[in-house]
Amino acid sequence: MEIVQIATYIFGLVFAIGFMGKAIQYARMPIHLRWELYPLAGERNRPWGGSYLEKAEWWTTPPERKSLAGELAFMGQEVFLFREYFQRNRRLWTIVYPFHIAIFLFILFFMLLIVGALVLSAEIAVAGEGAGAGGEFLYYATLVAGVGAFTLGTTACTGLFLHKLTDPTMRTYARRIELFNILLVLAIFLTGLCSWALADATFTDAREFVRSLFSYKEMARIEAVSIAHILLLGAFLAYLPFTNMMHFFAKFFTYHKVRWDDAPHLRGSYVERRIEPLLEQTVTWSAPHIEGIKQWRDIASQTNEPPRKE
């Protein structure tokens, strides 16, 4: 097994651990106080942005079910069309939308390589001619997705980098690390483009490399530019969970767990069960008006007393 393969396994493992670690970290955070923002995408009957609180004596009727279809429709437009950017920040949309489309194409390209590798392992040919309909489709789809991703990605990344440098507001807030991150992604797309143009016009080597990862066998010889692309991509994946480029992941929580939370605290509900132990937690804030409170529960017992010190 060659060092490129070993490095790829390690990078993949670091990515998986990092990603899971972040997911667990956020999922295990305590339930928070409510902090919704309306409109809610899942609100079936109130397209104007209303909530269950528009009903008189809302607690006397069963809780309303949220519309999963509404939430998926909203998220679908967000993920695939970047609707909010389109509506509110059109100039930036013209850059970040193609940039993200390039990333989606790259993910598609990678998945097609995996499928291709599995097909090859089953001793079915993947080629432009004489490989059967499935093999030919895989061949051309991989080609289109890969070339599309690399070309669009290189262009959009360059545009984003220049925008960060030339737009006065962007420049004011751009940190060096963020510029580095864009350059890193640019390098991945650019090496991919070079690899295709100079060394692997049919992505056969790429497919064989992915196959070697599954078979744990020695890989076929690949060109230096392709190795550079693989290592850059692997390093990027290992680094990704520890950066703000994980915002796609954060969006699940910011929308579903904060903006669209909308879960009233009913007696006997799961909210009550999750809040109860939190009231036993220690309070160490030390401003004068908090003196005397050791646990959150103590606040309830102080309702008849003035604060001890002002």
Added chain:
Amino acid sequence: MSRTKAIRPSDISKNPLDPLAIVTGQDLMPLPYPCDTLNHPGTGPLSDRQKETYECALDGVVAVAIPKPRSPMEEEALVQAFLRGLRKLFSKEDNWTFLQPLKLSMDYCVKCQTCSEACPVFEASGRQEIYRPTFRSEVFRRIYRRYIEGESRLISRLKGDGIDLNWATIARLCESAYRCTLCRRCAQACPLGIDNGLIAHELRKLFSQEMGLAPKELHTKGTVQQLTVGSSTGMKPKAFLNLIDFMEEDIAEKTGRKIKIPVDKKGADILLVHNAGEFVSWPENPAAFAVIFEEAGLSWTLSSDLCGYDAVNYGVWYDDVQLARIAYRHAKIAKELGVRRIVVGECGHAHKALLVTADRVLHGELNIPRESCLPLLEKIVSSGVLKLDPSRNAFPVTLHDPCNIVRLEGIVEPQRRILRRIAPDFREMNPHGVYNYCCGGGGGFAIMSGMNISDWKLGISGRMKVKQILDTFKDCIGPQTRKYVCAPCSNCKGQLRDLISYYELEPRANIHYTGLVDLIVNAMADTPMRYLEPEEAVKDTVPEEAVASRTKGQPTGL
């Protein structure tokens, strides 16, 4: 001339004596006719003594009144206190209340600046960099990465995070947390769901809960006074009961009804809680509630207990402990009275505190059902129990959406359905509903007036609302037509009152403000007098062309 220059987040730690920016009149967003000729100076200067005593190096404005440290040692002690608070803000024990949303907003902003144009403060100030929603957040993020994420100074510098954590940084950051109305329009605009309003809120908490720094109107004269005296207005139970007597007389005079307002009635169905500012400044509002509730035959009561006659909860803006204390107190009063539900009157932040933010701290027997007055009022109005004559409200009326009730709580249509029934010339602002602009008094500003913060809240944070109001009434802007802005929120009404005076909207455009129940009672056909400033309201007429040109019953939206 504006002293605004290209300001970077790292500038916050530099030149501790010089304000980062001073907003002048020329910087401000232009207003339409008839306020286009007004010549406001921007934020007024502080006296020399105030400058010597308080930190004012953010923008020459004082909201928190942070005393200047007297020695480098004192400065260092304050920096250390800030760092202690910072660690607590990111701990599961001390800040379970908001840890998850805060962490998300700290870690994943990509600084696309989409939020900037959503912020009325940033826009109205002439796009001052220090008021950009991401400015404060970016400063705080850089400190967070260094001291909570544990980045070394070298890595921090290499990443481009350089901010020196000195007293100037902290003092400016503290004041900066009070240059946001917490309207959360920026969060609504964020494609990623990042919440710069929450970051301002959490900073306020850090300063209050660890360092004891908060504007006196919110803390000493706000929550502390409410918990000890009974009301943030300073009103004691006896004074409250006297006001009730006065209200009963006023109701009899204005409506011909002899009503005994129920107070501390055990076993009533409803405990109605009002912002005590209503009793003091606008007693006609709680009186209108009394008229409507009695006419509808509801079983209800007010409370004369400490805090029971004041629904406000300023803790919602700056301190979770104070928030919980007051919410517990409200719930306990309801429990002792044995009511079935608490109904919150026309007070936006009290809605937010009692119905939403404190929802998860009220447990067991204290988890008494709570609801807004708006759906209940809609139910009463639509039931036909009140004899309503919309022609009595025959003047142009627009609705201001209190952020706390609408964007942050999703109560959007009940108040509109009422207005469509009782006000023939009801017209929407643009934008409205959940996309509304804050009145500029949110986050506590409506009740803050010390030193020169009034210049800021009226000249800058309330400016967008004035523009909206003028645009809404542009077809009848002349002083010959009396016009009303309906604001079902005490603090919004307070801010509108001050805006109307500051921008001379009454003499220039005959614009007034009112609550929703006031308009309902004004429309009651069987009252001998108009409820809403009767001697003038009688003269009102709606320009027919204005009514005809407007589509009625439009759904709420952008």
